Amino acid sequence: EAQVTQNPRYLITVTGKKLTVTCSQNMNHEYMSWYRQDPGLGLRQIYYSMNVEVTDKGDVPEGYKVSRKEKRNFPLILESPSPNQTSLYFCASSQETGFRTQYFGPGTRLLVL
């Protein structure tokens, strides 16, 4: 089954404790992206990647890092989480060629205390 998976689905952590949210897709997509969803703001892009070893900032990159060492994986790293990063995070992927549709993962709900 074609899908985007994220882990963990739920996470509670404390300020300053480094964490990684994993994202993996099995559709051989070149493009991957991270969004955060906050009430009243819709989804905002954090980082995106056009292909392996190619990443770039989205609209709200501060406090986040990403890497793209393999085509299927695109982890989101919070080196020193803060309470304002409490949010619902979505990973998405799509084909570069004829790009029109993004496929979303199920989401990771993060609470930073």
Add this chain to the structure above:
Amino acid sequence: GNSVTQMEGPVTLSEEAFLTINCTYTATGYPSLFWYVQYPGEGLQLLLKATKADDKGSNKGFEATYRKETTSFHLEKGSVQVSDSAVYFCALLDTGRRALTFGSGTRLQVQP
């Protein structure tokens, strides 16, 4: 920059009622437009899309027409069901960054 404005919710309707969720956008050029749906506890799913002016996207009884003259992409359904209860997001595609710019979402509640 790009922006998408949606009507605020929640929208509460009775089953079989007519649905309209308004969406307008601001963008340079001719973006592709989308409606995504998010069911409780799930990720976003593409509902329908339109890639050029006057295109009509449709799926599962939902429709939306790309209106360049009014920069709108309103979502409609003739007869809603309880199973349509979800949050609906209008979005446009920034072709440069391959990024979707989303509206704030509209929650639809359909009562039996």
